Amino acid sequence: MSDIATTDDLFFTRTDMDKGRVDNLVNDALDGADDGELFLEYRQSENLSFDDGRLKSAGFNTMQGFGLRAVAGEATGYSLASELSEDAISRAVETVKTVHAGYGGTLDQSPTGTNRALYDDINPLAGVDFEAKVKLLAEIDAYARAKDPRVHQVSASLAGEWQAVQIVRQGGQRSADIRPLVRLNVSIIVEQDGRMESGSFGTGGRVPYAEYLNPETWQAAADEALRQAQINLESVPAPAGEMQVVLGSGWPGILLHEAIGHGLEGDFNRKRTSAFSGLMGERIAAPGVTVIDDGTIEDRRGSLTIDDEGTPSQRTVLIEDGILTGYMQDRMNARLMGVQPTGNGRRQSYAHAPIPRMTNTYMLAGSHDPDEIIASVDNGLYAVNFGGGQVDITSGKFVFTCTEAYLIENGKATAPVKGATLIGSGPEVLKEVSMIGTDMVLDPGVGTCGKDGQGVPVGVGQPTLKIDTLTVGGTAA
Numbered sequence: 001m002s003d004i005a006t007t008d009d010l011f012f013t014r015t016d017m018d019k020g021r022v023d024n025l026v027n028d029a030l031d032g033a034d035d036g037e038l039f040l041e042y043r044q045s046e047n048l049s050f051d052d053g054r055l056k057s058a059g060f061n062t063m064q065g066f067g068l069r070a071v072a073g074e075a076t077g078y079s080l081a082s083e084l085s086e087d088a089i090s091r092a093v094e095t096v097k098t099v100h101a102g103y104g105g106t107l108d109q110s111p112t113g114t115n116r117a118l119y120d121d122i123n124p125l126a127g128v129d130f131e132a133k134v135k136l137l138a139e140i141d142a143y144a145r146a147k148d149p150r151v152h153q154v155s156a157s158l159a160g161e162w163q164a165v166q167i168v169r170q171g172g173q174r175s176a177d178i179r180p181l182v183r184l185n186v187s188i189i190v191e192q193d194g195r196m197e198s199g200s201f202g203t204g205g206r207v208p209y210a211e212y213l214n215p216e217t218w219q220a221a222a223d224e225a226l227r228q229a230q231i232n233l234e235s236v237p238a239p240a241g242e243m244q245v246v247l248g249s250g251w252p253g254i255l256l257h258e259a260i261g262h263g264l265e266g267d268f269n270r271k272r273t274s275a276f277s278g279l280m281g282e283r284i285a286a287p288g289v290t291v292i293d294d295g296t297i298e299d300r301r302g303s304l305t306i307d308d309e310g311t312p313s314q315r316t317v318l319i320e321d322g323i324l325t326g327y328m329q330d331r332m333n334a335r336l337m338g339v340q341p342t343g344n345g346r347r348q349s350y351a352h353a354p355i356p357r358m359t360n361t362y363m364l365a366g367s368h369d370p371d372e373i374i375a376s377v378d379n380g381l382y383a384v385n386f387g388g389g390q391v392d393i394t395s396g397k398f399v400f401t402c403t404e405a406y407l408i409e410n411g412k413a414t415a416p417v418k419g420a421t422l423i424g425s426g427p428e429v430l431k432e433v434s435m436i437g438t439d440m441v442l443d444p445g446v447g448t449c450g451k452d453g454q455g456v457p458v459g460v461g462q463p464t465l466k467i468d469t470l471t472v473g474g475t476a477a
Contacts, residue, residue, distance in 0.1 A: 002117065002120060002176075003117050003120050003164075003176035003177055003178050003305070004166070004174060004175075004176045006120070006164060006176070006178060007040070007042075007164050007165065007166035007176040007178075008166070010042045010064075010164055011040045011042070011084060011166055015084045015085065017084065017085065017086050017089075018086070019172075020172075021086055022038070022086065022089060022168065023168065023171075023172040025038075025086065025089050025090055025093050026038050026068075026168050026169065026170060026172075027170050027171070028093055028097070029068055029070055029092070029093040029096050029097060030070055030107060030169075030170045031170075032072075032100045032101075032103055032104055032105055033070040033071055033072050033099070033100040033103070033105050033107060034071050034072055034073065034100075034105040034106065034107065034108055034332075034335065035070075035071040035107065035108045035331055035332060035335065036068075036069045036070040036071050036077075036096070036169075036170075037068075037069055037167050037168065037169050037309060037310065038066060038067075038068050038089065038167070038168040038169075039066060039067045039068075039069070039165065039167055039308060039347070039350055039354075040066050040084070040165060040166045040167070040168070040350070041063075041064060041065060041066070041067075041163065041164070041165050041349060041350040042062075042063075042064045042163070042164045042165075043062070043063050043064070043161060043162070043163040043164070043349070044060070044061070044062050044125055044161065044162050045060070045061050045159070045160065045161035045162075046058075046059060046060045046061070046125060046159065046160055046161070047059050047157065047158070047159040048133050048134065048137060048157065048158045048159075049137075049155070049156075049157045050134070050137035050138065050140070050141060050154075050155070050156045050157070051153075051154075051155045051156075052153055052154070052155075053141060053154075055134055055137070058130075058134075063082070063349075064082065064084055065080060065081055065082040065083070065084065065349075065350040065351065066080065066081060066084060066088070066089065066092070066350055067079070067080040067347070067350040067351065067352070067353065068080070068089065068092040068093065068095075068096050069096065069353055069354075070096040070097065070099050070100055071099075071100075071331075071332055072099050072100035072103045072105055073103070073105070073336075074332075074336065075099050075100075076099065076332070076353055077095065077096035077097070077098060077099030077100070078096065078353045079091075079092035079093075079095040079096050080092070080350055080351050107170055108331065108335055110169050110170075110171070110173045110310070111175065111306070111309065111310045111311040111312065111331075111341070112311075112312065113175060113312075114175075114305065114306065114312040116305055116312070117177075117178070117305055118206070118296075118298055118303060118304070118305045119177075119178050119179060119180050119206055119305070120178050122178070122180040122206065122207065122208055123162045123180060123208075124160040124161075124162065124180045124181070124182045124207070124208050124209045125160055125161070125162050126162075127208070127209075127210075128208075128209040128210070128213065132213065133158055133209070136158065136212070136213055136218060137156045137157070137158060139218070140154065140156040140186055140218055140221075140222050141154045141156060143218075143219060143222050144186070144188055144222045144225070144226055147222075147223070147226055148190065148226060148230065150190040150191055150192050150230075150233075151188060151189075151190055151226070152189045152190060152191040152196060153188070153189040154186070154187075154188055154189075155185075155186070155187040155188075156184075156185065156186050156187075156222075157183075157184070157185045158182075158183075158184055158185075158209075158212065159182070159183045159185075160180075160181065160182045160183075160209060161179075161180070161181045162178075162179075162180055162181075163178070163179040163180075163181070164176070164177075164178050164179075165177050165179070165308065167306070167308070167309065167310040169310065173310075175306050175310035176306075177304060177305045177306050178305075179206065179304065180206050180207070180208070181204070181205075181206055181301070181457060182204050182205065182206075182207060182208070182209055182211075182212060183202060183203070183204030183445065183446065184202065184203050184204060184212045184217075184218065184221055185200065185201075185202040185446075186200065186201050186202070186218075186221045186222050186224075186225040187199070187200040187225060188200070188222070188225045188226050188229045189229065190226070190229040190230060190233060192233050195233060197229050197232035197233045197235070198228075198229055198232065199224075199225045199226060199227065199228025199229030199230070199231070199232060200225050200228065200403075201221050201222075201224040201225040201228070201444070202221070202444065202445070202446035203217065203221055203444040203445050203446065204301055204444070204445035204446055205299045205300060205301055205445040206299050206300065206301065206303060207299050228385070228403070228404055231404060231416045232404075232416065232418060234415070234416055235415070235416040235417055235418035236407075236415050236416070236417055236418070236476075237417065237418060237419060237474060237475040237476040238381075238402075238405065238417035238418060238419045238420035238472065238473075238474035238475055238476060239381070239407070239417070239472065239474045239476050240472055240473055240474035240475075240476065241471070241472060241474075242469055242470070242471050242472075243379065243380045243381060243469075243470070243472055244377045244378075244379070244380035244381075244408075244466065244467065244468055244469070244470075245380055245381045245382075245383060245422065245466075245467045245470040245472065246373055246374055246377060246380065246381070246382045246383070246408065246464060246465065246466050246467075247383050247462070247464065247465045247467065248382070248383060248384040248385070248464060249370070249437060249439045249440060249441050249461075249462060249463050249464045250441045250442065250443050250444070250461060250462070251385055251386065251443040251444070251446075251460065252383060252384070252385070252386055252462060252465075253361070253362055253363065253442075253443060253460035253461045253462035254386050254389070254400075254443070254447065254460050255386060255389070255398070255400055255422070255429075256291065256361065256362070256363060256460065256462055257358060257361050257447070257449070257458065257460045258389055258391045258398060258400075259391050259396060259398040259424075259425075259426030259429065260291065260396070260426040260427075260429075260430060261291075261293070261318075261328075261358050261361045262274075262358075262391065262393050262451070263275050263276045263393055263396055263426060263427075264276055264291075264293075264318050264319075264324075264326075264327050264328060265327065265328050265344070265356040265357070265358070266327045266328060266329040266330060266333035266334060266337065266344075266356040267330075267333050267355060267356050268393055269327050269337075270333050270336055270337050273393065273394050274393060274394070275393075275394065275395055275396035275425075275426065275427050276324060276396075276427065279324050280324055280325075280327075281323065281324065281325075282323065282324055283322050283323055283324075284319065284322070284323070284324045284427060284430060284431075285319050285322040285323075285430035285431060285433065286322055286430065286431055286432070286433040286434065287321055287322045288321065288322065288366050288367075288433070288436050289319055289321070289322050289363065289430060289433055289436070290317070290319060290320050290321055290363065290364040291317075291318045291319040291361065291362070291363050291364075292315060292316065292317055292318065292361070292362055292363075292364065293315075293316045293318055293328055293342075293344065293358055293359055293360065293361045294313075294314075294315040294316070294359065294360050294362075295307070295313030295314065295315075295343055295344070295359030295360060296313050296314060296315055297360055297442075297459070300360050300442065300445070300459045301360075301445045301446070301447060301457045301458065301459045302358065302359040302360040302361075302447070302457060302458040302459035303359060303360060303459070304343075304346075304359065306343070307330070307343045307344060307345045307346055307354070308345055308346050308347045308354045309330060309331050309341070309345035309354050311331065311341045311342075311343045311345060312343055313343040313359060314342060314343045316328060316342045316343075316344070318361075319430075322430075326342070327339075327342075327356075328342055328344035328356050328357070328358060329341045329342045329344055329345075329356055330344055330345030330346075330354055330355060330356045331345055331354075332345075333356055343359075344356050344357055344358065344359065345357075346359075346456050347454060347456075348454035348455055348456055352453075352454050355451065355452060355454070357449060357451060357454075357456055357458075358449060358458050359458060359459070360442065360458065360459030360460070360461070361458070361459070361460055361461075362440065362442060362459070362460060362461030362462055363436070363440065363461070363462040363463065363465075364440060364463075365436065365437065365438050365439065365440035365463045366435070366436025366437060366438065366463060367436070367438065368435045368436060368437050368438065368464075368466075369437070369438060370437045370438070370439050370463075370464040372435075373435045373437055373464050373465075373466045374408060374411065374412070374413055375411040375412075376411065376435065376466065377408045377411060377466070378408075378409075378410060378411065379408065379409060379410075380407075380408040381402075381405055381406070381407065381408060381417070381420060381472050382405060382406040382407075382408050382413045383402045383404075383405045383420065383422060384402075384404040384405060384406070385402065385403045385404035385405075386400050386401065386402060386403060387400075387401040387402070387403045388400075388401055389401065391426070395425065396425045396426035396427045396428075397424070397425045397426075398422075398423070398424060398425070398426060399421055399422070399423050399473075400421060400422045401420075401421050402417075402420040402421065402422065404416070405417050405420045417474070418475070419474060419475035420472055420473070420474055421472070421473035421474075422470055422471070422472060422473075423470075423471040423472070423473055424470050424471055429467055429470065432467045432468045432469050432470065433465055433466065433467055433468075434466050434467070434468045435465070435466035436463055436464075436465060436466075437463035437464030437465065438463065439463050439464055440461060440462060440463040441461055441463075442459055442460070442461035443459060443460050443461055445459070447459055447460055
């Protein structure tokens with residue numbers, strides 16, 4: 001069944017709403033506006049949590065609703081409801097029309113359609129029973145405890161959702177998307193001689209549960225969480241000061257996402273509040289640095305058939321060989337900046353208006369072997385994994401906490417360190433990149449991006465990178 005047929009069944013057949021009458025309501029809401037749409041959503045989600053040898057919690061939730069938006073210039077009228085009915089939409093029409101009363105705008109051209117459907121036949125919540133999911137989490141617990149007698153606590157969780165959306169525009173133009181999402185998390189605490197340390201690992205994507213029931217997948221997740229905890233038992237206080245830093249491949253791309261990616265979103269640049277505003281076509285990074293945002297990579301956490309305005313997802317080159325070449329755009333900011341939307345208009349749910357957001361953002365590989373990069377550093381830090389961080393979009397300044405890092409001494413990664421933070425500026429870091437590895441990989445599928453109170457699933461990635469100068473905050477005396 002196609003995405004349109006599936007969503008027609010959810011939003012019209014099951015609700016007794018008439019497509020023609022809904023189209024007329026949308027036409028009325030947008031008459032005289034510059035842009036807008038009716039966003040219909042149905043979502044089922046579940047989460048199971050296993051902690052300290054027992055099932056701690058299990059929940060299942062179904063939600064549905066709509067958001068109706070009308071845009072006039074820079075102003076937005078938005079009305080929402082959890083009730084899917086023509087009466088509710090009719091009330092919303094009267095609300096959003098006020099934003100363009102007396103305005104007389106010309107409706108922007110609708111997005112180009114697409115015949116692609118990434119996930120129309122995937123529903124992770126169907127086909128695997130509750131007992132199998134609980135058994136999986138119990139096996140993870142037993143497996144980790146059997147691997148190392150120092151294991152003190154094991155926490156594992158499994159989450160899945162199935163989201164269906166349909167977007168209706170003036171003239172009855174429709175687009176739809178089916179979006180599955182699964183995530184497996186494992187956290188382990190180990191204890192030795194009174195010292196406790198933890199490690200964690202998560203993996204996920206827009207795939208069925210079957211992949212995570214595979215022992216190769218969940219055992220690898222447990223092994224990685226345990227490895228990180230074991231490494232942390234041996235960690236020493238991190239040094240502090242300016243030094244050369246090597247960033248590992250994969251998940252460390254979260255620094256790229258936060259410190260650089262947000263600054264390349266259209267709204268910040270239209271309002272000129274980004275550190276990259278007004279720099280299109282100029283060099284903002286070292287030669288060899290190419291950064292992509294790509295929402296079309298199948299099965300990835302940040303990938304979508306269409307964005308939440310109906311624009312097909314695409315591959316957008318943001319930085320090419322160090323030169324700024326593009327911003328990520330939703331429809332409103334693209335129209336106001338006189339450029340084309342890039343399929344980056346995203347929203348957390350029907351309760352939120354779309355804004356420019358990343359999908360899967362990553363740096364392309366370079367020409368240096370990762371071992372060669374580490375060997376080039378006499379005294380520095382090798383940062384392999386990150387936890388939380390803070391970023392100022394206007395200045396690009398950031399602070400990130402390392403959850404796994406090592407000293408580099410005489411060209412070799414040596415002792416693991418604890419308490420290291422990386423402090424710097426996104427624009428400055430881009431120019432300090434001197435070596436780019438051949439080992440670009442995407443993260444294992446755990447990213448959630450927050451902006452303006454909305455969270456959406458995203459992907460990040462990068463190769464191993466050498467940064468010539470970066471401030472490290474440490475705990476060493």
